[in-house]
Amino acid sequence: MIDKVSYHLIHKIIEIGRKEQLPSNFSTKNMWWEHVLDFNKGDGCDDLSTEALKCFFKGVVLTEKESDRYMGSTTNTAFILGRLKNRLKDSNNEEIMDELYDFGITHRGKNSYVPTSGYL
Helix, strand or coil: CCCCCCHHHHHHHHHHHHHCCCCCCCCCCCCHHHHHHHHHHCCHHHHCCHHHHHHHHHHHHHHHHHCCCCCHHHCHHHHHHHHHHHHHHHHCCHHHHHHHHHHHHHHCCCCCCCCCCCCC
């Protein structure tokens, strides 16, 4: 268990990504991004299945788009996409990475650093 991480919130973000839609009660002022950052820094992504990690990526893209906090080049999406790229590199799944990249571009909102932060 990673200190300071709300796993309930992480699972909500995964569910947002699974549905590809924010709930009507999503608060743009909540501190979701801090939990995602701590989860990523604590290698929480390693504990997720590939399918859950894909949904987590999509959920983070959507929550960042609607958030009052502009993440800029520190976007959590780049870290998650990098983890997915490493996980899928030996499985010849370029179409999955293309799909996720396209999802990030399509849904990134005002942050031009989503989904790759310019590093992938």
